[in-house]
Amino acid sequence: MSRNRPFTPKVLTANLLRDGDVVYYTESDRWSLNLADAEVLEDEAHAQMRLVEADDPAVVVGVYLADVIRTDSGIAPAHFREDFRAAGPTNYDHGKAHGQRPGSEV
Amino acid sequence: MYHYSDFDRDFLAERNAQFRAQVERRLDGSLTEDEFKPLRLMNGVYLQLHAYMLRVAIPYGTLSSDQMRVLAELAERWDKGYGHFTTRQNIQYNWPKLTDIPDMLDRLSDVGLHAIQTSGNTIRNVTADHFAGAAGDEVADPRPVAELLRQWSTDHPEFQFLPRKFKIAVTGSVNDRAVTRAHDIGLLLKEQDGVVGVEVIIGGGLGRTPMIGKTVREFLPLDDLLPYCEAIVSVYNRLGRRDNKYKARIKITVHENGIDTMRDLIEARFAEVKPLFSGVDRQMLAGIEAQFARPDFVANTPAPILDPVLQSFVDTNVTAHRRDDHAIVTISIKKHGETPGDATTAQMNLMADLADAHAYGELRISHEQNVILPHVRRDALPELFAALKSAGLGTANVGLASDIIACPGMDYCALATARSIPVAQGIATRIDELKIEHEVGHLKIKISGCINACGHHHVGHIGILGLDRAGVENYQITLGGDHTQTTVIGERAGPGFAYDQVVPAIERLIFAYLDVRQSADETFIDTFRRLGAAPFKAALYPQEKQDAA
Numbered sequence: 199m200s201r202n203r204p205f206t207p208k209v210l211t212a213n214l215l216r217d218g219d220v221v222y223y224t225e226s227d228r229w230s231l232n233l234a235d236a237e238v239l240e241d242e243a244h245a246q247m248r249l250v251e252a253d254d255p256a257v258v259v260g261v262y263l264a265d266v267i268r269t270d271s272g273i274a275p276a277h278f279r280e281d282f283r284a285a286g287p288t289n290y291d292h293g294k295a296h297g298q299r300p301g302s303e304v
Numbered sequence: 305m306y307h308y309s310d311f312d313r314d315f316l317a318e319r320n321a322q323f324r325a326q327v328e329r330r331l332d333g334s335l336t337e338d339e340f341k342p343l344r345l346m347n348g349v350y351l352q353l354h355a356y357m358l359r360v361a362i363p364y365g366t367l368s369s370d371q372m373r374v375l376a377e378l379a380e381r382w383d384k385g386y387g388h389f390t391t392r393q394n395i396q397y398n399w400p401k402l403t404d405i406p407d408m409l410d411r412l413s414d415v416g417l418h419a420i421q422t423s424g425n426t427i428r429n430v431t432a433d434h435f436a437g438a439a440g441d442e443v444a445d446p447r448p449v450a451e452l453l454r455q456w457s458t459d460h461p462e463f464q465f466l467p468r469k470f471k472i473a474v475t476g477s478v479n480d481r482a483v484t485r486a487h488d489i490g491l492l493l494k495e496q497d498g499v500v501g502v503e504v505i506i507g508g509g510l511g512r513t514p515m516i517g518k519t520v521r522e523f524l525p526l527d528d529l530l531p532y533c534e535a536i537v538s539v540y541n542r543l544g545r546r547d548n549k550y551k552a553r554i555k556i557t558v559h560e561n562g563i564d565t566m567r568d569l570i571e572a573r574f575a576e577v578k579p580l581f582s583g584v585d586r587q588m589l590a591g592i593e594a595q596f597a598r599p600d601f602v603a604n605t606p607a608p609i610l611d612p613v614l615q616s617f618v619d620t621n622v623t624a625h626r627r628d629d630h631a632i633v634t635i636s637i638k639k640h641g642e643t644p645g646d647a648t649t650a651q652m653n654l655m656a657d658l659a660d661a662h663a664y665g666e667l668r669i670s671h672e673q674n675v676i677l678p679h680v681r682r683d684a685l686p687e688l689f690a691a692l693k694s695a696g697l698g699t700a701n702v703g704l705a706s707d708i709i710a711c712p713g714m715d716y717c718a719l720a721t722a723r724s725i726p727v728a729q730g731i732a733t734r735i736d737e738l739k740i741e742h743e744v745g746h747l748k749i750k751i752s753g754c755i756n757a758c759g760h761h762h763v764g765h766i767g768i769l770g771l772d773r774a775g776v777e778n779y780q781i782t783l784g785g786d787h788t789q790t791t792v793i794g795e796r797a798g799p800g801f802a803y804d805q806v807v808p809a810i811e812r813l814i815f816a817y818l819d820v821r822q823s824a825d826e827t828f829i830d831t832f833r834r835l836g837a838a839p840f841k842a843a844l845y846p847q848e849k850q851d852a853a
């Protein structure tokens with residue numbers, strides 16, 4: 199049954215080793231601070247392959263696949279936890295994601 | 305105040321040097337993350353949702369003004385200009401870079417502070433009554449005992465890998481402000497025939513399975529304290545369940561084995577370990593006690609308070625001191641709409657300066673996430689209040705509905721299932737708009753962002769627990785909890801509420817209380833005890849009342 203269930207699109211996310219920032223893996227094999235830059239993974243086999251490729255312990259900690267949904271304005275996290283990771287805390291406007299240039303890669 | 309000995313200083317310097325080397329080895333690839341993670345956790349370094357988090361212990365909640373200034377400096381130099389005071393008398397920095405943390409730890413060690421054992425399955429920061437040494441109702445100052453326990457438990461070779469984390473709280477007053485019955489070990493100093501001893505309580509805890517601690521010894525001679533605690537932790541270390549994380553705390557060990565069996569095992573182990581304590585512990589305690597001598601209080605004659613705003617502050621934020629011409633002042637870190645427990649660098653520096661000017665240089669941090677000036681000259685209250693007010697620290701709400709405990713929740717915490725902070729902000733803002741909290745009076749609202757219950761929701765008069773229900777934040781409300789010496793675990797009111805329905809639900813509860821209380825003197829919790837949950841449930845779920853009609 200589960201084999202027939204459509205694959206939920208995913209992105210690769212992690213925290214940077216040195217400063218802990220939330221980051222997303224891009225098509226160009228770099229980590230970006232912005233979810234909008236993330237490579238959207240559309241099938242399981244490709245997602246698993248990219249998970250292995252992305253997991254560079256010298257750069258990031260805790261790499262995992264997070265579900266996303268497609269919206270008119272691009273991709274958005276499927277779960278509210280990932281919303282907060284992408285946008286920063288709701289009590290202050292000072293998450294590290296705030297104030298970063300779109301597309302800034304690290 | 306306890307001042308570090310050469311031994312303490314050398315120990316910290318060595319630990320910090322070790323950790324600096326461990327960070328370097330992680331960064332150069334010599335250590336894997338799996339190898340590094342337990343090492344960083346042993347030094348209070350977590351990886352949270354957005355960043356690393358450094359948790360610094362404030363032993364038994366006591367700080368000198370110099371220590372507070374260093375906490376402020378850390379926030380300014382290495383974080384985002386604020387720190388978060390927690391429900392276990394710690395301070396957390398939410399945004400440090402891993403590469404900066406060794407420098408932060410070195411700076412902390414300059415003033416005798418550290419982050420050791422603020423994580424991991426060890427004995428955590430020993431907490432105490434935040435009015436320790438000042439309270440009018442105190443039998444004995446709990447801090448010397450807490451300091452002795454800190455020294456005994458820090459780097460204790462046998463207790464670094466317990467089945468689960470282990471928390472100890474101490475109070476020296478009959479009015480328990482340290483939530484001792486919700487700790488793995490709760491210690492109550494009390495007097496019998498002119499001699500101070502300890503009631504020892506074990507097996508309390510909140511979290512997934514809340515339990516109220518049980519007395520294992522009614523009156524333990526103070527001289528036996530360390531060997532007895534050694535015996536308790538040793539029995540737990542052997543019996544505690546390592547097969548199931550959710551059953552690993554001592555509360556489950558006590559529950560499964562029964563308090564009588566536990567007592568027998570502890571007493572037997574106590575008989576074995578007592579001879580191994582050669583009396584050095586008693587000498588140490590005597591030496592520590594001498595360091596907690598009270599300040600040389602300056603007698604003063606305060607003028608009558610004529611300013612109603614100051615009087616309102618005094619009514620809520622000032623507690624009786626052991627001396628009539630002094631006062632305990634609680635500084636609310638809960639300005640309406642702000643994040644509970646967050647203090648900026650400027651505020652921390654100001655509180656340190658005010659402690660020097662008016663309170664003999666001492667401060668305390670409460671598990672309720674406020675800051676206390678324990679010894680304030682009463683004639684200084686007007687000047688102190690004016691200074692606090694100018695820095696946004698003059699909120700007169702201690703013990704009232706907006707003095708909310710809230711854990712970091714999903715805004716920061718990697719374990720969270722929902723947010724807590726904005727719920728607290730929303731409730732406090734609404735209460736302020738309604739201008740009712742002084743009329744409502746004493747009311748404890750406590751919020752946790754997951755079942756781990758760091759926000760103590762089980763023992764709130766109103767408890768709020770944030771959960772994830774099918775990918776949506778949902779909040780369970782509990783009623784009738786009590787965190788004092790008459791500890792009660794609150795009862796669940798009914799189905800949970802959506803995020804945007806929590807503030808209206810709490811508002812309905814508060815108005816229901818105002819409707820049914822007998823008089824303004826009957827507090828929320830007393831009204832709840834008299835009437836039970838029914839009128840409050842009816843207010844929470846008005847639709848169901850209609851449906852049933």
Ligand code: SF4
Nearest residue numbers: 711717720753754758
């Ligand atoms: S109660 Fe849960 S969400 Fe809140 S701080 Fe504790 S672990 Fe985190």
